[in-house]
Amino acid sequence: MNGSTLRNGLSGLLPWILPALFVLAWIIVSETGLAPTYLLPHPEAVGRAGFTYIFGDPGQGAYAGRFLSDAGASLFRVFMGFSLAALLGVPLGVLSGRTPAVRRLLSTSVNAVRAVPGICWLPLALVWFGIGFKTTIFLVALAAFFPIYLNAASGARGVDPLLLQAGAMMGVRRLRGTFAILLPGAMPSIMTGLRLGLGIAWAYLVLGELTGVPDGLGAVIMDARMLGRIDIIVVGIILIAVMGRMSDLILKFSLRCLFKSARRMT
Template identity: 70%
Template sequence: MTETASPKRLNRGRRSQAGWLNRLLPWAIPGAFILIWFVISETEMVPHYLLPHPKDILATAATYIFGKAGNGAYAGRFLEDLMASSFRVMLGFSLAVVVGIPLGVLSGRLALVSRMLNTTINALRAVPGISWLPLAMVWFGIGLKTTVFLVALAAFFPIFLNAEAGARQVSPILLQAGAMMGVRRLRGTFAILLPAAMPSIITGLRLGMGISWAYLVLGELTGVPNGLGAVIMDARMLGRIDIIVVGIILIALIGRFCDLGLNQLLRLSFKSARRLQ
């Protein structure tokens, strides 16, 4: 009821804007990397058919992203691939969230649930995601369902485990304090338990989002017609190493962007996400 705090004070938790160094620092490693790559290519220490020149990559990327469809092998496909891949990631990730967070919180608070789930989940967790691929292909065929299944399965574990740990570590005193102030169990879950567990839940979501992209590519390698993973696999068969590199860079950028977006969305939606980081 009292969101009356002055904006100055509520912003205090933020990283201070310590000028250009802080802004530049995140780009130091990518910058150095590109510089080395440029030098290697210019001096032809590595032949171009193994590692294309940055300027060729730039040209390929431009065609792939902005080119008119039909004007070349991969021209203008980016938007369609991005849409297809994002849809699969979001679907799989959402499934993992919807199942993982409630189950994790329950398991963190109720000994019975935790006893029931722990053996199964820790056994399944030991199975590498890639071993599910053949089975998923038999069950779901090639395409959307297999990819979504793999993404959901892979994202589930970090989301579940972190929600569980977060819920378990909430100090009983906070819940007691709520109880004595007249907060019953259901409201206490949303007003106290979830906010207090929020830092862990966020960690789980971010890890889950990252792994979602990894498993998306795995799912798409199996021969779906579109998507970023499909493009990479397709390019390998055609020997278009420049497209592979473009795909890798794009996935890295999109992954980073999704992470930032997820963080921002959580901070917008939850007071505790804004304030407990």
């Protein structure tokens, strides 16, 4: 009778097993002194540092209470860079997926640029845009563009021609066909691309922020390294992991709210 509830409970627990094991290993390593605290602080110390960082009053200590402004700054940069990448990547991808001429025009260049590791753009971006906001957004947008573009293209290419024929026979012209058939048909791929792009956006956010901006989660990590605050570095890493995961869930949820095709096909 309780078999299924038990199974549901277990599968709800499943995602937390690895993090729990990880924390356990961390505690053991710290308690037994296998790792010295100047390399890896005790979880409790990290917890306290995290608490002060998030909930403390500014003035209580070096990093106290900075979380909201840092997270806000980082989120804003990710959002701007990611939106830019999505606004360019989805239409261009769909276009190149459906139009051989556009595909031939773009594919060589896109693949060449894609082969350049994103970090190579950092020096150039610093020269062009200076340290800070614009450089970070440039890097985030550039890196997030490729998975979004490529997945949108393959999704659009993979839409069953029969569906487009069915639309044509029911009197659907180009424009409505694009929005009523092509985009929904490509939606699962577009969604995959957006989620991959968002993940990469967080990675390049930190890269952009490492260069000496005053606020942001990446900046805090870099700053803490110079001051030897390993606990704050760990706090920063954990917070980025949490926010990355949460932004992925929010993206998935909002796509499902906005589009029937995202809700019903993924």
